[in-house]
Amino acid sequence: MMIIERFLTILNELSSEVSLVVVSKTRSKSALMELYDAGHNIFGENKVREMVEKFDALPKDIQWHMIGHLQTNKVKYIAHFVSLIHSVDSLKLLIEINKRAKQNNRIIDCLLQINIAKEETKFGLTKSEALEILLLSNKMTNIKIKGLMGMATNSIDLTLIKSEFFDLSDFYKKTKLKFKNLDILSMGMSGDFRTAIEHGSTMVRVGSAIFDNR
Numbered sequence: 366m367m368i369i370e371r372f373l374t375i376l377n378e379l380s381s382e383v384s385l386v387v388v389s390k391t392r393s394k395s396a397l398m399e400l401y402d403a404g405h406n407i408f409g410e411n412k413v414r415e416m417v418e419k420f421d422a423l424p425k426d427i428q429w430h431m432i433g434h435l436q437t438n439k440v441k442y443i444a445h446f447v448s449l450i451h452s453v454d455s456l457k458l459l460i461e462i463n464k465r466a467k468q469n470n471r472i473i474d475c476l477l478q479i480n481i482a483k484e485e486t487k488f489g490l491t492k493s494e495a496l497e498i499l500l501l502s503n504k505m506t507n508i509k510i511k512g513l514m515g516m517a518t519n520s521i522d523l524t525l526i527k528s529e530f531f532d533l534s535d536f537y538k539k540t541k542l543k544f545k546n547l548d549i550l551s552m553g554m555s556g557d558f559r560t561a562i563e564h565g566s567t568m569v570r571v572g573s574a575i576f577d578n579r
């Protein structure tokens with residue numbers, strides 16, 4: 366199968382409530398452009414340098430999502446164009462994003478990354494840290510927290526993955542009662558996006574299932 370066929374197959378599986386971020390990290394510009402030419406314009410990258418390089422070279426109506434760990438000192442390189450930052454994992458980072466957004470006369474949409482993986486230490490906030498940041502975010506005029514992001518443990522243990530997705534989705538629903546602006550739950554990648562959707566994901570981040578011929 367070709368990239369386009371795998372992309373269309375996945376797109377077909379998604380209901381209109383679930384949006385697809387095509388994870389284009391490490392992929393060539395021409396591979397990405399195959400999907401752009403087919404009408405897709407939401408791409409996820411995890412490295413600042415690579416995202417800037419692709420932004421500079423590619424059509425300007427592409428929405429670039431930062432999905433990887435973001436260092437505070439690199440926010441300035443993406444603040445003029447990034448469309449959604451999935452990986453906000455500290456108050457310090459959010460304050461810097463707010464500052465750089467302001468300098469660029471923009472409001473930058475953000476997700477708080479919650480650490481839900483039990484078996485690996487990945488980046489992410491605890492639930493109580495996330496709630497604290499949500500409260501403080503009211504005071505920041507140039508960011509908007511739109512929702513939450515999480516990654517399940519990289520494992521074949523479906524029971525474990527399901528319990529982690531359930532945990533995040535449960536926290537998302539409860540948090541949404543208090544912070545009504547939240548409407549994105551970014552959860553699910555190539556190996557687990559179907560399970561994530563069953564648990565209420567509204568945004569999946571899929572790379573290898575589209576780009577790799579397996």
Ligand SMILES: *Cc1c(COP(=O)(O)O)cnc(C)c1O
Pocket residue numbers: 388390411432433516553554555556570571572573574
């Ligand atoms: C790489 C990556 C993905 C996509 O992973 P695939 O398994 O290739 O679909 C999703 N989310 C994050 C944060 C990633 O770094």
